[in-house]
Amino acid sequence: MPRSSPVLFPKLPRLLKKGDTVLVIGTARHKPMSQISSGIRVLESWGLIVVPGQHVFKQHHQFSATDLERAADLQWAINHPKAKAVFLIGGGYGTLRIINLINARVLLKFPKWFIGFSDITVLHAWLFNKGMASIHGPMVFQYNSQPENTQHLKTLIFGKRPSVKIRSHNLNVYGSTKGFLYGGNLSILYALTGSAEQIPCALPIVLFIEDIDEYLYHIDRMMLQLLRSKQFKSICGVIVGDFTDIKDNAVPYGSSAYTIIQNAFSALNIPLCFGFPSGHGKINKSLLLGARVALNVNAKYSELLYLN
Known part of the structure; x- marks a missing residue:
């Protein structure tokens, strides 16, 4: 089996300053x-x-x-x-x-x-x-x-850890959790299945995903593969960013990208935050991967807070 988590918690390099x-x-x-x-x-x-x-x-x-x-x-x-x-x-x-x-x-x-x-x-x-x-x-x-x-x-x-607070989304699943922020492009995470770099299993993970230019059926296939390969067992919360320029066939698939993702995580009973402004859309908020974070999802808003 591939080793899928670091020996130590991810190390945060020092912040930048002028002259670096x-x-x-x-x-x-x-x-x-x-x-x-x-x-x-x-x-x-x-x-x-x-x-x-x-x-x-x-x-x-x-x-x-x-x-x-x-x-x-x-x-x-x-x-x-x-x-x-x-x-x-x-x-x-x-x-x-x-x-x-x-x-x-x-x-x-x-x-x-x-x-x-x-x-x-x-x-x-x-x-x-x-x-x-x-x-x-x-x-x-x-x-x-x-x-x-x-x-x-x-x-x-350069030195601040700005929290990101957004309006609630109708597909959200409410709850609060803490873990290490990990993720990025869904297609890449899918491609890493079976490698040492697949979704870590030894740390609590708040997973972020986004994608661009994919067919709806392929998003479903990627989510099912990640689920079947047991890569979701360490995930304690999910942040779903932009799914941009998503495509469908002449006969509609019947579900949106967000609905496909919600269904894939439905059995895990963990907080889900949809509509996060990060990815290939117009707004691309930077994320500190490897940081310890808190994710709070409620009826009014969703908030991502950095804890280190």
Whole structure:
């Protein structure tokens, strides 16, 4: 059986401050140089010293560089003794192709934040498994075009732990719980089934999920597979973010993405929070994965609170 949880509770790297060195790398899809450069300028405006990876401006077909080049940049970032954060340029696809090439030997010796979402869920899961917290949030190519989301990321990474409070949703299941925040893109979590990075079973988990551009039947299949593989046994609460551009066939499937998810968790009797403003939608609130959190869901509102 794969080892699916870290030996220690996830470690939170220290907060950023002006003058810190940070790195910019790509592990997945190619992004135009103009978008990367504009994102770097935003980071520099925060008072950070930005060092791009050697291969970050390259392109290899759909990818930001070859597998070996992307892996080399990620390993360089992990091994960097002075950097305090690593900002990923974009998602798409590609991180899973390189994660087995990465050595975590000095990961905890040189702790740093890794920031991204979507395909970067692979890296978040890998980091959690190795005992390191990370940030599910917007990526470098978006910083200039999404100022509100970028500002929320800045607030989180420079020192505040802002709670997120939203209006109640009609599909919510009320309750309160505490656990370690874990998750990201549902399709990636599904792809990690059977690996060391699958949903951890040794810690109480508040699971966050979101997705984009999936068929309704496939969302149902992913939820059933996660349920059948017993990956829900450690989950004490669920936060459901945006499910964006979800598709159906000519003959309707008959359920929405949210209803499919609610049905999958119905037997667990745990709090469910729907409509959380994070994912591929217009609003993408950053989340501190690996942090200990409290989730409160009631008739008036849902609230996510950080406890460390």
